[in-house]
Amino acid sequence: VVEDGQALVDELVSLLDLESIEKDIFRGRQSEGGNHRGDVFGGLVAAQALMAAGRTVEPDRSPHSLHAYFIRRGDPSVPIVFTVDRIRDGRSFTTRRVVAIQHGQGIFALEASFQLAQPGIDSQTPMPVTAPPESFTEFEATYVDSPQGDFVRRLPFEMRQVPAIDPSAPPGSGYQWLKAKGRLPDDPLVHACALTFATDLVPARAVLDAFASGRTQESFRTASLDHAVWFHRPFRADEWLLVDAESTTASGARGLGTARMYAADGRQIATLAQEMMIRVV
Amino acid sequence: VVEDGQALVDELVSLLDLESIEKDIFRGRQSEGGNHRGDVFGGLVAAQALMAAGRTVEPDRSPHSLHAYFIRRGDPSVPIVFTVDRIRDGRSFTTRRVVAIQHGQGIFALEASFQLAQPGIDSQTPMPVTAPPESFTEFEATYVDSPQGDFVRRLPFEMRQVPAIDPSAPPGSGYQWLKAKGRLPDDPLVHACALTFATDLVPARAVLDAFASGRTQESFRTASLDHAVWFHRPFRADEWLLVDAESTTASGARGLGTARMYAADGRQIATLAQEMMIRVV
Numbered sequence: 001v002v003e004d005g006q007a008l009v010d011e012l013v014s015l016l017d018l019e020s021i022e023k024d025i026f027r028g029r030q031s032e033g034g035n036h037r038g039d040v041f042g043g044l045v046a047a048q049a050l051m052a053a054g055r056t057v058e059p060d061r062s063p064h065s066l067h068a069y070f071i072r073r074g075d076p077s078v079p080i081v082f083t084v085d086r087i088r089d090g091r092s093f094t095t096r097r098v099v100a101i102q103h104g105q106g107i108f109a110l111e112a113s114f115q116l117a118q119p120g121i122d123s124q125t126p127m128p129v130t131a132p133p134e135s136f137t138e139f140e141a142t143y144v145d146s147p148q149g150d151f152v153r154r155l156p157f158e159m160r161q162v163p164a165i166d167p168s169a170p171p172g173s174g175y176q177w178l179k180a181k182g183r184l185p186d187d188p189l190v191h192a193c194a195l196t197f198a199t200d201l202v203p204a205r206a207v208l209d210a211f212a213s214g215r216t217q218e219s220f221r222t223a224s225l226d227h228a229v230w231f232h233r234p235f236r237a238d239e240w241l242l243v244d245a246e247s248t249t250a251s252g253a254r255g256l257g258t259a260r261m262y263a264a265d266g267r268q269i270a271t272l273a274q275e276m277m278i279r280v281v
Numbered sequence: 282v283v284e285d286g287q288a289l290v291d292e293l294v295s296l297l298d299l300e301s302i303e304k305d306i307f308r309g310r311q312s313e314g315g316n317h318r319g320d321v322f323g324g325l326v327a328a329q330a331l332m333a334a335g336r337t338v339e340p341d342r343s344p345h346s347l348h349a350y351f352i353r354r355g356d357p358s359v360p361i362v363f364t365v366d367r368i369r370d371g372r373s374f375t376t377r378r379v380v381a382i383q384h385g386q387g388i389f390a391l392e393a394s395f396q397l398a399q400p401g402i403d404s405q406t407p408m409p410v411t412a413p414p415e416s417f418t419e420f421e422a423t424y425v426d427s428p429q430g431d432f433v434r435r436l437p438f439e440m441r442q443v444p445a446i447d448p449s450a451p452p453g454s455g456y457q458w459l460k461a462k463g464r465l466p467d468d469p470l471v472h473a474c475a476l477t478f479a480t481d482l483v484p485a486r487a488v489l490d491a492f493a494s495g496r497t498q499e500s501f502r503t504a505s506l507d508h509a510v511w512f513h514r515p516f517r518a519d520e521w522l523l524v525d526a527e528s529t530t531a532s533g534a535r536g537l538g539t540a541r542m543y544a545a546d547g548r549q550i551a552t553l554a555q556e557m558m559i560r561v562v
Contacts, residue, residue, distance in 0.1 A: 064535060065507055065556055067348035069392055071369050071376055087387065088352050092534075093506075095352055097390070106368065109378070111350055111390065113506065120534035120561055121492045211402045225374075225394065226346055228509055230537050230556055232530050248541065249513050249549045253373075253401035254345060256511050256552055258539070260529065268530045271537055273554060275346055275511055280401055 005181025008156040009238070013185060015044060016051050016193050024084040026052045030076045036151035040074025040107070042224045043200030045100050047193040049110040052082035053096035054189040061094050061114035062234075063192050068110035068227045075102050092116050124232075127262040133177035133240045136160035156181055157198045173246040174209070178202075178261075180238040194237040195261075195270060196229055203257025203274035206245040211255050212278060225254065225275040235269035245272075253279050286462025289437040290519070294466060296325060297332050297474050305365040307333045311357045317432035321355025321388070323505045324481030326381050328474040330391040333363035334377035335470040342375050342395035343515075344473050349391035349508045356383050373397050405513075408543040414458035414521045417441035437462055438479045454527040455490070459483075459542075461519040475518040476542075476551060477510055484538025484555035487526040492536050493559060506535065506556040516550035526553075534560050 011031070018026040028048040035041040046068055054063065074080065080100045087095040093115050100108035138158055162175035178198060184190055204224060212220055235241065245259035255278050261270040292312070299307040309329040316322040327349055335344065355361065361381045368376040374396050381389040419439055443456035459479055465471055485505060493501055516522065526540035536559050542551040 064533070067350070067392070067507065067509065069348070069368075069376055069394060072371075087350075087390065090353075095350055109368065109392065111348070111392075113350060115533065115535070118534040118560070120532065121536070121559055122532045123492050124530040124532070211404050226348065228348065228554065230554075232535075232537070233532050249405040249552075251401065251403045251405070251514050252345070252396065253399040254396070254513075255402070256513070258552070271530075271539070271554075273509065273511075273552075278402060279399070 005156070005158070006183065008154065009180050009182035009184060012156040012194060012197065013190065016047060016190060018048060018051055018055065018082065021081065024056055024086065026055065026082045026084070027079050028082060029079045031154075034076030036148040038076065040076045040080070041200070042070055042227070043197040045074060045080060045108045046110060046200060046227055047197035048080065049082055049098040049100055049108060050112055050196050051189065051193045052084050052098050053110070053112045054114070054193070056084050056086060056096060057094050057114045061116050062188055063112050063231055064115045065230045066110055066112040066196065066228065068108065070108055070224050070226065072105055072107040074107045078102060080107070087111070092118065124268045127242060127266040127268070128175065128244055130162050130175050130242065133160045136162055136177065173206070176243045176245070177240050178243055179240045182238065184236070184238045188234060191235060191237045192231055195231075195235070198237065199229055199259070199270070199272045200224060200227060200274070202243055202245055202259050203247065203272055204276050206247040206257040206259065207250065207255035207276045207278065210247040211250040219281055221277075221279045221281060223277045225277055228273045230271045231269070232271070233263075233267050233269050235263050235267075240264045241269065250278060253277055286437070286439070287464065289435065290461050290463035290465060293437040293475060293478065294471065297328060297471060299329060299332055299336065299363065302362070305337055305367065307336065307363045307365070308360050309363065310360045312435075315357030317429040319357065321357045321361070322481070323351055323508070324478040326355060326361060326389045327391060327481060327508055328478035329361065330363055330379040330381055330389060331393055331477050332470065332474045333365050333379050334391070334393045335395070335474070337365050337367060337377060338375050338395045342397050343469055344393050344512055345396045346511045347391055347393040347477065347509065349389060351389055351505050351507065353386055353388045355388045359383060361388070368392070373399065405549045408523060408547040408549070409456065409525055411443050411456050411523065414441045417443060417458065454487070457524045457526070458521050459524055460521045463519065465517070465519045469515060472516060472518045473512055476516070479518065480510055480540070480551070480553045481505060481508060481555070483524055483526055483540050484528065484553055485557050487528040487538040487540065488531065488536035488557045488559065491528040492531040500562055502558075502560045502562060504558045506558055509554045511552045512550070513552070514544075514548050514550050516544050516548075521545045522550065531559060534558055
């Protein structure tokens with residue numbers, strides 16, 4: 001399993017190694033088969049778009065936030081071209097916009113902001129207390145026979161679901177541990193992109209757990225509408241990260257999921273938000 | 282006070298009534314004096330940008346989310362031109378991008394998604410229990426002698442801070458009631474824009490309360506970096522709305538604030554997120 005895991009992570013790193021077509025134009029190949037529905041996996045598009053942005057930014061600046069919209073369904077059978085607009089190069093902050101293009105149309109648009117490391121107030125509320133990841137079953141085990149089993153097995157991330165201790169906790173809230181299945185190179189931009197890849201799975205899951213549990217897979221259709229990540233502190237995506245996710249509302253065929261992420265040493269490293277379409281068929 | 286309040290609200294409505302320059306190009310004047318630092322008020326730019334987007338969308342579609350970046354400092358002495366890019370007109374969703382321009386440069390960029398009203402799962406976690414707005418002092422009263430007093434008095438929104446009941450609650454968390462100081466027209470787009478205006482004040486406040494309380498105004502500088510709003514259900518911005526705000530982390534001269542908003546009848550109507558720059562001088 002360790003060897004397979006490292007191969008999946010190496011494949012993610014290879015997918016993030018975009019081909020340079022021209023200044024500010026990149027091309028990224030897609031993973032074979034796409035996601036569990038045979039679509040382009042949104043997390044990969046977002047990760048590649050962040051990489052395209054980062055390739056145009058001075059290496060002393062790290063991404064601290066991204067905001068993205070999924071605009072059209074992607075085609076996993078052809079590569080995606082990423083065009084970067086250098087919105088601003090400021091003294092402390094650098095802003096980029098990236099459009100992901102297939103068949104002549106934008107399928108995804110992302111804006112990201114990068115910052116030169118700066119000192120300042122460093123303070124946070126504590127990480128929730130939970131048992132270590134070793135105590136829990138691998139997420140894969142619970143999906144092994146489901147229609148998503150193959151997609152989950154091919155993911156370069158492993159997840160361990162923490163069972164809810166408080167039985168009165170709302171169904172969408174809960175903790176999980178998450179990390180890459182193998183070692184990533186040290187470049188912090190790769191870790192930011194890898195986390196972006198993985199986080200396309202996180203709030204979505206909270207939304208479905210909160211509002212679609214008990215419904216069959218066939219009774220509703222879902223799609224990611226947007227994706228926002230704030231990166232608070234340095235982290236490694238190949239070490240365990242605690243996800244504290246929740247979803248408090250669904251209405252009008254949409255549900256919002258949010259999550260806070262922590263390194264195992266307790267530092268809050270990211271906050272996520274994603275709105276999902278949930279259409280009852 | 283009621284008369285003054287209605288005049289301030291009427292002025293906001295007038296500021297949202299953008300001048301049409303060409304197809305997809307609008308111009309908005311700025312409020313006299315800008316914000317408390319003499320800058321363009323970010324909430325107004327965001328509200329006008331959402332209005333510009335909405336003016337290019339079929340009236341049967343309402344905004345369900347926006348994501349924006351503040352790119353450059355604005356100039357309150359000249360109007361802002363808003364150019365709208367019609368990213369996509371889909372069957373259910375419409376996507377727009379708006380760039381706010383002054384002196385030949387983009388100062389702010391917003392993407393927003395609009396949706397045709399759709400049935401679906403309607404479910405949420407309950408609104409926090411708190412006392413009604415009438416029980417609390419007007420926010421203005423606490424600011425009356427501060428350097429921000431004049432700006433706060435000129436705001437078309439009134440706020441009532443709910444004192445923390447739990448003394449162990451983190452300083453950035455807390456409730457406030459918020460509503461326009463006068464009546465707004467019935468157009469739901471005006472209410473979405475008005476809420477966008479007001480919400481530029483909300484997570485920012487949570488960040489400052491959490492991480493800058495006890496510091497003097499002169500010891501740090503702040504600016505809004507981004508702004509995201511998800512609109513979950515219909516609402517009126519001229520009726521009391523409960524804000525449940527928190528800020529759990531500040532680091533690297535940045536702090537993130539988030540908030541959930543509820544109508545007085547308990548429906549969750551919006552979720553907000555905003556990252557602030559907090560630079561210690």
